Amino acid sequence: xxxxxxxxxxxxxxxxxxxxxxxxxxxxxxxxxxxxxxxxxxxxxxxxxxxxxxxxxxxxxxxxxxxxxxxxxxxxxxxxxxxxxxxxxxxxxxxxxxxxxxxxxxxxxxxxxxxxxxxxxxxxxxxxxxxxxxxxxxxxxxxxxxxxxxxxxxxxxxxxxxxxxxxxxxxxxxxxxxxxxxxxxxxxxxxxxxxxxxxxxxxxxxxxxxxxxxxxxxxxxxxxxxxxxxxxxxxxxxxxxxxxxxxxxxxxxxxxxxxxxxxxxxxxxxxxxxxxxxxxxxxxxxxxxxxxxxxxxxxxxxxxxxxxxxxxxxxxxxxxxxxxx
Amino acid sequence: xxxxxxxxxxxxxxxxxxxxxxxxxxxxxxxxxxxxxxxxxxxxxxxxxxxxxxxxxxxxxxxxxxxxxxxxxxxxxxxxxxxxxxxxxxxxxxxxxxxxxxxxxxxxxxxxxxxxxxxxxxxxxxxxxxxxxxxxxxxxxxxxxxxxxxxxxxxxxxxxxxxxxxxxxxxxxxxxxxxxxxxxxxxxxxxxxxxxxxxxxxxxxxxxxxxxxxxxxxxxxxxxxxxxxxxxxxxxxxxxxxxxxxxxxxxxxxxxxxxxxxxxxxxxxxxxxxxxxx
Numbered sequence: 001x002x003x004x005x006x007x008x009x010x011x012x013x014x015x016x017x018x019x020x021x022x023x024x025x026x027x028x029x030x031x032x033x034x035x036x037x038x039x040x041x042x043x044x045x046x047x048x049x050x051x052x053x054x055x056x057x058x059x060x061x062x063x064x065x066x067x068x069x070x071x072x073x074x075x076x077x078x079x080x081x082x083x084x085x086x087x088x089x090x091x092x093x094x095x096x097x098x099x100x101x102x103x104x105x106x107x108x109x110x111x112x113x114x115x116x117x118x119x120x121x122x123x124x125x126x127x128x129x130x131x132x133x134x135x136x137x138x139x140x141x142x143x144x145x146x147x148x149x150x151x152x153x154x155x156x157x158x159x160x161x162x163x164x165x166x167x168x169x170x171x172x173x174x175x176x177x178x179x180x181x182x183x184x185x186x187x188x189x190x191x192x193x194x195x196x197x198x199x200x201x202x203x204x205x206x207x208x209x210x211x212x213x214x215x216x217x218x219x220x221x222x223x224x225x226x227x228x229x230x231x232x233x234x235x236x237x238x239x240x241x242x243x244x245x246x247x248x249x250x251x252x253x254x255x256x257x258x259x260x261x262x263x264x265x266x267x268x269x270x271x272x273x274x275x276x277x278x279x280x281x282x283x284x285x286x287x288x289x290x291x292x293x294x295x296x297x298x299x300x301x302x303x304x305x306x307x308x309x310x311x312x313x314x315x316x317x318x319x320x321x322x323x324x325x
Numbered sequence: 326x327x328x329x330x331x332x333x334x335x336x337x338x339x340x341x342x343x344x345x346x347x348x349x350x351x352x353x354x355x356x357x358x359x360x361x362x363x364x365x366x367x368x369x370x371x372x373x374x375x376x377x378x379x380x381x382x383x384x385x386x387x388x389x390x391x392x393x394x395x396x397x398x399x400x401x402x403x404x405x406x407x408x409x410x411x412x413x414x415x416x417x418x419x420x421x422x423x424x425x426x427x428x429x430x431x432x433x434x435x436x437x438x439x440x441x442x443x444x445x446x447x448x449x450x451x452x453x454x455x456x457x458x459x460x461x462x463x464x465x466x467x468x469x470x471x472x473x474x475x476x477x478x479x480x481x482x483x484x485x486x487x488x489x490x491x492x493x494x495x496x497x498x499x500x501x502x503x504x505x506x507x508x509x510x511x512x513x514x515x516x517x518x519x520x521x522x523x524x525x526x527x528x529x530x531x532x533x534x535x536x537x538x539x540x541x542x543x544x545x546x547x548x549x550x551x552x553x554x555x556x557x558x559x560x561x562x563x564x565x566x567x568x569x570x571x572x573x574x575x576x577x578x579x580x581x582x583x584x585x586x587x588x589x590x591x592x593x594x595x596x597x598x599x600x601x602x603x
Binding site: 017020021024025028029141142144145146147148149150153154156157161258259261262263265266269270280281284285287289292293295296299300303304307 | 437440441443444445446447448449450452453454456457529533536537540541542543552555558559562563566569570572573576577580581584585
């Protein structure tokens with residue numbers, strides 16, 4: 001089987017997973033006792049009876065549950081995630097509008113955490129048993145135990161309120177209308193803190209993983225052979241040990257994707273970053289359940305896509321892996 | 326000499342962490358003795374900075390004692406961490422055991438089911454569940470259990486798949502013992518070591534998740550918790566740093582200790598996996 005059919009197979013499986021998650025979202029809101037329309041429309045009482053009747057009709061609540069599920073899934077396949085009654089717009093449009101900010105934050109945080117985490121882990125492995133190793137290990141343990149939102153608040157306290165180095169809130173300066181390169185720099189200035197805080201936790205994970213993986217690889221026969229050939233140690237570390245030690249890290253990046261995306265709810269809330277996470281928090285406050293369920297489905301789909309990409313990357317990096325497995 | 330117990334107690338970091346956890350548990354259990362008044366009650370002037378002799382960790386915007394909230398909050402954190410892990414273990418062990426023991430179609434169906442749950446970002450799943458059920462200690466426990474069982478079930482499945490081929494299991498099968506008995510008495514006890522390690526780490530994750538939910542305003546409105554304290558202090562960051570600082574430190578210490586104990590258990594229960602000395 002070649003890569004193309006493997007890719008198609010993975011995509012089909014991914015579509016089924018997303019549909020299953022759609023069914024789950026459908027069930028979650030209906031398994032709760034009480035009128036699902038009241039649940040969807042919120043308990044605030046700000047909704048009139050006409051709207052509720054419309055909603056009831058639109059969801060086909062007078063129909064059997066299976067038919068309702070069919071209607072829901074048909075909408076899902078067509079990219080229809082329902083309407084937000086608070087904002088009077090389709091849920092998919094609202095989420096799509098916020099998606100770029102979240103992608104910028106999560107992708108840059110992943111990049112920085114993998115880069116710095118692998119570097120720190122490699123350093124700890126090479127200087128095993130030295131103070132550098134224990135310092136990296138201790139820091140990693142500490143970051144691993146720290147709540148993201150608390151670290152965010154403390155960073156705001158120190159770097160925004162006391163030192164005044166970085167803006168505490170938002171993605172752009174509200175009072176300035178920058179254009180071109182100034183705008184990019186402005187966004188970067190706002191990005192640094194949330195990106196670093198979100199990245200620190202995963203940096204800790206990657207550092208520990210890289211260290212363990214490198215130590216394991218460094219005991220293998222081909223490394224001993226390389227040493228026996230008299231190759232310089234730095235060359236062996238880079239070309240022989242690190243390369244092979246990176247494989248579990250790719251797998252792990254895929255596993256962590258969902259965790260990272262969940263973390264954006266906290267980080268975006270703390271830093272007022274205008275992405276999906278912040279949207280989730282706002283919809284929570286406003287009891288805008290259609291938007292919340294839409295985010296549930298869209299973020300899950302993001303995880304599915306990310307996992308397909310890491311699987312593909314894996315087969316490219318390690319030719320030993322059979323793609324038809 | 327090399328019994329798991331002596332291996333664990335030979336690990337200094339793990340022992341200190343365990344002692345630390347014991348102290349936290351005692352504080353949580355004795356919360357009503359140390360601070361007999363409700364942690365919601367005003368005890369002094371608002372925004373008092375931390376001081377020896379006065380309020381050790383300061384007071385909040387309503388003059389409530391931060392330290393009292395911290396000690397009472399420990400109850401919520403530990404309770405939710407333990408109960409939600411216990412429920413997640415029950416679900417995860419059950420599904421993993423059946424999938425791993427029977428294999429075939431049963432395994433396929435259960436594992437696809439597990440995959441779906443594992444794909445959904447856990448914090449977002451938990452937020453949706455608590456939001457729809459309404460914030461209460463029960464809904465938080467249910468939500469955290471629902472999002473945390475998949476990793477257990479995969480682990481238990483892998484253990485059962487290797488253990489079911491062992492001779493002592495096959496001999497029980499030949500004797501005609503029912504499947505549930507073989508799973509319960511022959512396989513499960515031998516699969517417990519990695520489950521115990523995972524459980525310790527799960528309590529830590531559950532505490533972090535509870536703090537995140539409470540921070541977002543999804544905590545039980547009747548119970549003070551560390552995440553709630555930090556969330557309530559968010560807007561007072563400039564005026565009263567201590568309001569959010571101390572609860573955060575409490576979370577870090579608890580989670581760090583649980584992780585260290587988990588690592589100690591892992592090294593003690595799987596001595597073969599322990600990283601060899603060069």
